Amino acid sequence: MREIDDIVHYLAVESVVAAELGKPQSPVSDVWEKLETIDSMRRKLGDSQLGALRKRLSDAIDGSSHSREDAELLRKVVSAITQQTGGASLRRVMAEITFERLQLPDLDLDPTGRTVPDSRYFNSALVPLAEVAYDHDPVGRTLLWNGACRLFPGAGRPERLRSAMFSLPKDSGLTSAMDFYLAVDALKLDEPVTDEMVEDMRRKADGS
Missing domain, CATH: 1.20.120 (Four Helix Bundle (Hemerythrin (Met), subunit A))
Structure with missing residues (x-):
């Protein structure tokens, strides 16, 4: 549970990085690592647990300060990798x-x-x-x-x-x-x- 709490907090708060005007951007390295953790974790969860995890992550992203474009993409990815234990990998x-x-x-x-x-x-x-x-x-x-x-x-x-x-x-x-x-x-x-x-x-x- 503590690991899930950390991931939810990271995706909703810590990963929010606004683009600086007039400057190139840089990758946010930890966001991929957190999603890989979810991808690995889902294989140990049942359907009801996956559903609860998907809702919690989606709600956190909806309430975050991510731009509309980033939130929409992040939500889509999270939804896809928490659909079922044998679904497609994150990559x-x-x-x-x-x-x-x-x-x-x-x-x-x-x-x-x-x-x-x-x-x-x-x-x-x-x-x-x-x-x-x-x-x-x-x-x-x-x-x-x-x-x-x-x-x-x-x-x-x-x-x-x-x-x-x-x-x-x-x-x-x-x-x-x-x-x-x-x-x-x-x-x-x-x-x-x-x-x-x-x-x-x-x-x-x-x-x-």
């Missing part, structure tokens, strides 16, 4: 939520993290990921970043994703797709695209 849940929000129907990604999208796919997602994270405060961006890292595993990618999703202040005045493209392009985050990738793209285009 899978967050990957799927992030992918849904990308709204890129032509991007075929594996939310299990078992496959590694090549650099063409990675580069094409940087701008949409920055857009998805833009209206969020640090907690919301942290959750979406962890989801993006699951979708795009690979050496050096967490840092590139972090730059894309945390570097743009909420008050940057970005509104159009071109605004986001130019802002992310200035960060120089693209991975090199090899000749083999280009040739593969051509073969697929010819085949279609």
